[in-house]
Amino acid sequence: MKKKSPSENKKYHFIGIGGVGTSGLAMILMKEKAHISGSDMQDSTLLNRLVDSGADVKIGHTAANLPDELDGVVISAAVRDDNPELLAARQRKIMIYKYAQMLGLVMDRYRGVAISGTHGKSTTSGWLTYVLQKIGLDPNFLIGADVMQLGVSSGLGDSDVFVAEACEYDRSFLNLHPKVGVILNIEPDHLDYYSGIGEIVEAFAAFANNIASDGVLVAGIEDLNAAKIVAHIAGKKDVFTFGLTESATFYAKNIEYAPDNTSFDCFYKDRLLGRAVIKLAGEHNVRNALAVLASVEALGGDTKQAIHALGGFEGMDRRLMKKAEIAGVTVFDDYAHHPTEIKASLKAMRQKYGRRRILCVFQPHQYSRTRFLLKDFAESFKLADMTIVPEIYFVRDTEKAKSEVNSQILVEKIKETGGNAVFFDSFERICDFLNSNVKSGDVLISMGAGNVWKVTDEYIQRLGKNS
Secondary structure, X not given: OOOOOOOOOOXXXXXXXXXXXXXXXXXXXXXXXXXXXEEEOOOOHHHHHXXXXXXXXEEOOOHHHOOOOOOEEEEOOOOOOOOHHHHHHHHOOOOEEEHHHHHHHHHOOOEEEEEEOOOOHHHHHHHHHHHHHHOOOOOEEEEEEEEOOOOEEEEOOOOOEEEEEOOOHHHHHHHOOOOEEEEOOOOOOOOOOOOOHHHHHHHHHHHHHOOOOOOEEEEEOOOHHHHHHHHHHEXXXXXXXEEOOOOOOEEEEEEEEOOOOEEEEEEEOOEEEEEEEEOOOOHHHHHHHXXXXXXXXXXXXXXXXXXXXXXXXXXXXXXXXEEEEEOOEEEEEEOOOOHHHHHHHHHHHHHHHOOOOEEEEEOOEOHHHHHHOHHHHHHOOOOOOEEEEOOOEXXXXXXXXXXXXXXXXXXXXXXXXOOOEEEOOOHHHHHHHHHHHOOOOOEEEEXXXXXXXXXXXXXXXXXXXHO
16 A cells, blocks of 8 residues: 655655656656755646646746745756756755656655556556556556646546656666566657667666566567666566567467557467557557556456556547547647657557648757657658658757757658658748648648647647638
8 A cells, every 4th residue: 555645744845847757757746745845947737637737837947946845856857957957956055856856756655657668658658547547546657748638747646556657868767676667669750879789789778777676677589779678687587578570478460450440369478359440640650558567467357357547548649539520620739759659659540540731840859869860860751651740849958969960861761762841930930831832632630749839729720710
């Protein structure tokens, strides 16, 4: 059973409280009766939620934002060393926690399920949360995006289970010590932090070692790097694998893709559990569903009930999210910002919409990521009929990194692979282009981890005014 909260009546100040993760953690601490204050650079819906729940939130960063009495300061990964609030906290010798450190302290009181991987973390975390609620294991949860049907990214449940997304950047996930550790896949990413794939695999191996001695590793067996972790951990801890191969503990067969759903037979150790029918498109979501089932089994839940519950899940905010069907145009928004994610999303759209024309507005996220993975990015848009690229979204980069690559270079590389691509230097010009070029019957997708969703929002508004 979960232990009594040590957060009650404690006072914590969050620097960078407006992020999905930090705001979610702040909400959980408030529900555990902690007093929360915080600051961020700009107002947002997430900040409004916090204020409505009782947090004292300031816009902008200044030393004066720190309350007189504090038990700790929590910082997001985006907070720089010269932040005036962080400098003031250090001068006052206040205990400083990174976001992941505080998350680890909270999770340690529960049966934690930490879901890691280069891709699919938010969707799998949200899906598992939804399924556990439906089968009576009401979990506590903290995810990197809103669960569509819940409208929130965090919450306290009635069980002793805590589901959390576990990010490898800055080795953050090494602050977690879960009962169930999930590794969906491992690919090169965050190469501004890691030297290469070898170092990334080592970090995931350390994450697997952090799983409780009586816990379970859940891993995608078809991913070569995740399979290395399975080989490393086998015999030390229980392991459930998943995939589309019969060598996996949980596997899928007889997959059928329909316009409105995907169905497949679910097997556990060669025993048919039942046929799942899910609303989410794409082969990658079949694998995510299997990871959910394996996690349910690891927690001692009813997997047959879980198969039925899988079908009710409608997805996550900004994960291949359908925004509108207007003037004959189908409009989606997607968070994909890595070549593998882009290919998976476009493959899912092509399976769903066949020969319909697909236009993708892709905003690269980080100059360093774009440069390191430039060739892979260029080759990832082959299933799109047109790729429209704005400026790269600047975050966590140096000015040197900014000088080494730009969106025009990516556009030329896409063209070299035979793709159709164009660059525009503003969202307004992109919308003008869409107005002139998108036709009834087309599928339009905004894609990226930045603010590219504003393009499809604006385009939908324009269509609405003209219809």
